[in-house]
Amino acid sequence: MPSPLPRNVLTKKDDAGWGPNAVFRFPKEGGTGAIWTKVAKLLPEDKQRYNTKVVGLDLAQHTVTLDSGKKIRYQKLLSTIPLDLTLRMVGKDDLASELNYSSSHIIGIGLRGVNPHDLKCWLYYPEDDCPFYRCTIFSHYAESNTPADDALLPTLRLANGSAPASSAPKAGPYWSLMFEVSESVKKPVDLSKIVEETIQGAINVSLCGPDAEIVSIYHRRLEHGYPTPHLMRDGALAKALPMLNAHDVWSRGRFGSYKYEVANQDHSCIIGVEAVDNMLFGTKEFTLNHPSLANEGGKKNMTLKASSSADVLLPRHLTHSALCFVMSCHMNNARPLFDTFSAMFVVVFAATLLCSTSPPAHVEKSRSHRWVACEALLQAQACFCALKNSDVLHFTALSRTALCAVGRTPT
Numbered sequence: 589m590p591s592p593l594p595r596n597v598l599t600k601k602d603d604a605g606w607g608p609n610a611v612f613r614f615p616k617e618g619g620t621g622a623i624w625t626k627v628a629k630l631l632p633e634d635k636q637r638y639n640t641k642v643v644g645l646d647l648a649q650h651t652v653t654l655d656s657g658k659k660i661r662y663q664k665l666l667s668t669i670p671l672d673l674t675l676r677m678v679g680k681d682d683l684a685s686e687l688n689y690s691s692s693h694i695i696g697i698g699l700r701g702v703n704p705h706d707l708k709c710w711l712y713y714p715e716d717d718c719p720f721y722r723c724t725i726f727s728h729y730a731e732s733n734t735p736a737d738d739a740l741l742p743t744l745r746l747a748n749g750s751a752p753a754s755s756a757p758k759a760g761p762y763w764s765l766m767f768e769v770s771e772s773v774k775k776p777v778d779l780s781k782i783v784e785e786t787i788q789g790a791i792n793v794s795l796c797g798p799d800a801e802i803v804s805i806y807h808r809r810l811e812h813g814y815p816t817p818h819l820m821r822d823g824a825l826a827k828a829l830p831m832l833n834a835h836d837v838w839s840r841g842r843f844g845s846y847k848y849e850v851a852n853q854d855h856s857c858i859i860g861v862e863a864v865d866n867m868l869f870g871t872k873e874f875t876l877n878h879p880s881l882a883n884e885g886g887k888k889n890m891t892l893k894a895s896s897s898a899d900v901l902l903p904r905h906l907t908h909s910a911l912c913f914v915m916s917c918h919m920n921n922a923r924p925l926f927d928t929f930s931a932m933f934v935v936v937f938a939a940t941l942l943c944s945t946s947p948p949a950h951v952e953k954s955r956s957h958r959w960v961a962c963e964a965l966l967q968a969q970a971c972f973c974a975l976k977n978s979d980v981l982h983f984t985a986l987s988r989t990a991l992c993a994v995g996r997t998p999t
Contacts, residue, residue: 617732620853642669645677647835664867666860668841670812675828686824687846692813693769693777695786696726698734698804699796700743703727703763718789719782720767727763734762741803747791748798749784762803765795770813783807815846838863840876850879 595601615622628636644653652660667674675684703725710724727734735741740757767786771777778785783805790796825846832839840863842851850859855875862873875882 614729616730619730619733623853643677645674645837647678647832647837650836663836665837666863666867667837667839668844668856668860669839670843671825671828671839671846672843674832674837674839674844678832680828680831683824683828686820688772688816688818688821689812689843689846690770690772690775690814690816691777692810693767693771693782694806694808694810695720695767695769695783696764696804696806697787697790697796697802698762698764699747700741700758700760700762700801700803702761705795713789713793715793717792719777719785720769720789722768723790723795724766724768725763726766734764735760737761743801743803744805745802746798747787747796747800747802749787752801764804765790771809772816779809812843815843815848815851817848821846838867845876847876847879850875850882855882 614620618625641655642652643655645651646653650662650665652662652665654660670689672684672687672689675681675687705725705728707728708725709728710722712722713720737760739762740759741762742755742757743752746752767790769777769782769786787802791798829839829845839845840859841856845859850856859873859875862871862875865871866873
């Protein structure tokens with residue numbers, strides 16, 4: 589008997605719950621970009637500059653040159669510019685040539701009618717009768733991804749290329765498809781034909797009928813679509829990234845660090861966070877340097893262990909914040925309830941102190957680090973008892989054990 593996935597393909601049976609992305613969140617308006625637009629609003633506007641291109645990078649002088657001719661000096665630089673472009677800016681064309689990537693064509697069509705594909709989100713196509721490798725039922729993600737049903741739009745054409753019976757505007761409902769087509773030196777794409785070939789491919793694989801009414805067409809080509817892993821890549825990165833780091837440049841992100849295995853939006857976000865922590869506090873960049881562990885789906889990391897209190901994988905500023913929080917609560921004789929994540933962090937912080945023979949440099953010298961650890965554990969213990977959440981039972985046991993080990997009675 590075939591395994592579930594091949595069996596479903598052979599029997600044409602849907603399995604909507606298969607895979608790690610069976611359930612996910614999506615903005616009601618603005619598409620995925622709305623997430624980062626809102627994040628940008630958290631930052632001072634005067635620190636943001638858009639529609640400006642970087643055309644030069646001087647490592648020795650620590651300056652960036654913009655297309656306007658303006659030069660900006662930096663102390664430390666976090667760059668998401670594609671690494672191959674950065675390397676060419678600094679005269680390392682040989683290293684740049686060791687990095688491979690593919691381009692992407694994003695093609696969208698808006699259609700009049702009702703989505704015939706039920707709850708499907710995205711589908712993959714290995715067939716040779718369509719140029720796209722993936723199609724997304726984009727209208728299924730959010731109502732705002734299509735016009736309102738009563739919006740009056742003309743029919744541009746039918747899917748088979750013929751003219752509509754009438755071009756007069758009329759109401760919906762509407763639905764939409766978004767296609768992704770790859771392009772590389774080994775897979776050329778004819779720009780003049782790709783949209784038409786995509787629409788015909790949609791008919792061939794039954795994504796839409798030949799008489800489907802198309803009300804809008806979109807096409808955009810992205811030069812850098814996917815960083816391509818290959819045998820030479822890791823060797824090139826092992827030379828390029830440290831070389832830039834030595835000149836206070838952190839090249840990070842989907843194309844900044846060129847690691848496709850940690851190149852999704854969530855990966856790129858945390859890689860940026862860890863890069864800044866590394867800049868400011870010297871902490872390790874876990875996601876970038878250990879992608880296989882980062883992608884283990886929540887498994888506990890038993891591979892990386894701190895060799896000393898100075899090698900702890902916790903950012904110094906977070907440890908300091910936890911310490912200040914604990915001290916404040918103690919002096920105010922308070923036992924406030926904070927969230928599960930914070931409580932777990934405080935336990936890890938406290939355990940670190942208990943396991944060390946001397947406190948880290950940023951722990952206040954006038955206090956015993958074991959005393960601070962006890963206070964931290966008591967705070968966490970109060971939180972765990974109030975939360976009564978099965979997810980924190982392990983940490984509750986940890987805090988009780990640690991408190992008993994240092995002669996304090998858990999409350």
